[in-house]
Amino acid sequence: MEFISKHKKWIFTLLILCCAAIAGLTLNRAKFSVLENAFGFVIVPIQNFNTSVSGWLKSKINIITNLNDIENENIALKAELENKTELENKVKLLERENEKLNELLETDSKYGNYPTISAKIIAKDPGNWYDNFTIDKGSKDGLEKNMVVLAAGGLVGRIKECGLFYSKVVSLIDDSDSVSSKSLRTDDIGFVRGDLSQKNLCRMDYIDNDAEIIEGDEIITSHLSEIYPPGITIGYVKEIKPDTNTLTKVAIIEPTVDFKHLENVLVITHSYEKTNISTVPEDETSESTADSEG
């Protein structure tokens, strides 16, 4: 104990250097250490319990306070449902037609069904700057680093690190990633990343100056990305302005996912990166390889 108080400053400096060393070591890893897994083993069940209980309480309180609105909402939803069934039939017809045409053209469906598992968000970042969260599935359930996380209607982010019982997810609006993306209508390519100075919005950089992108266009992930599979909705264009530095356009994008009220997410359970590499040699036709590259 005397030793500590004697060499206080050196120990403090050493600790700070340790911080830097750990930061360097853990910057780009895929798996958690034993210590973190041990913490996870203790903390995750409690967090899980807490989130479930508070979510349940919140829903009960909501029911009590919004009892009057619920009836009106029910009527509106029923009307909407009727429209939806009609639409569904139409979609089925179109799908069948699409299949037939695809058979004629001998190409695979571009937007395949990705195998997903659902996961629950158990905890959110306690800080106020970022919106990272942890989910209750880990490498035990077959998750890996860089798997893509979705929620109803759009892209949420990707798995940053994977523990045994839980995984860290970085969300799209956190400016930690750029997602290669394009506009659905005009096929203009750009890079979407979060914007910290505009909470809950993203910006799409490096759009060509001649691009005919307009407000309200749907933005989806492009086929150029190494991590993200193509065809996942990101959001809609809210505003377009020129970027004076690079002579390109910048679009402000409103994500389709409501990041504030996320509770459950879907994780695509195989790394798109890997399948791309492994399926290409198996496909014997030269057309399909050309298609996946193009």
Next chain:
Amino acid sequence: MRWFITALILIINLILQSTLFEYIAIIGIKPNTALIIVVCTAFMRGENEGVITGAFAGFLQDSFFGMFIGLHMFLYMVTGYLCGKFLSGFYKESIIIPVLITLISTFCYEFLFYIFSILLRGYTNFPYFLSTIILPEMVYSAIFSLLLYRLLYKINMWLEEKYKYRRKVF
């Protein structure tokens, strides 16, 4: 015993912060209670314990939510050290001093976080972040520190009474 209780407080705090605090957020801002605990420990017990408490709190937060381990650890450690070094001489029973210390240290912590994490990404409009994140968090944390400091003070007194004749001071 003291270490065990401090660690337990920090773990419980992390669980509460990451799950329930979402519901008490005002304009999307949550109070940083981990920082309050680190600062109050440093204030009551001096810089040694401030540094160690800060390192543990930062490690916990980093291992669950950080981009990498080390950033929060470093910031909590520095804040704990500075608080213990320069502010631990104040009168401990006052109500207003912990609030002021929380205000100052939250500002220092968030300012350092801005420099190390946000500014390096190219966000240079500090006044925007000051008004939307740092100032509300300072106020909210200060209100929380009123309650939390009394609790931590009671625990500290209880421990001190219990280990009066056995504890080795360092």
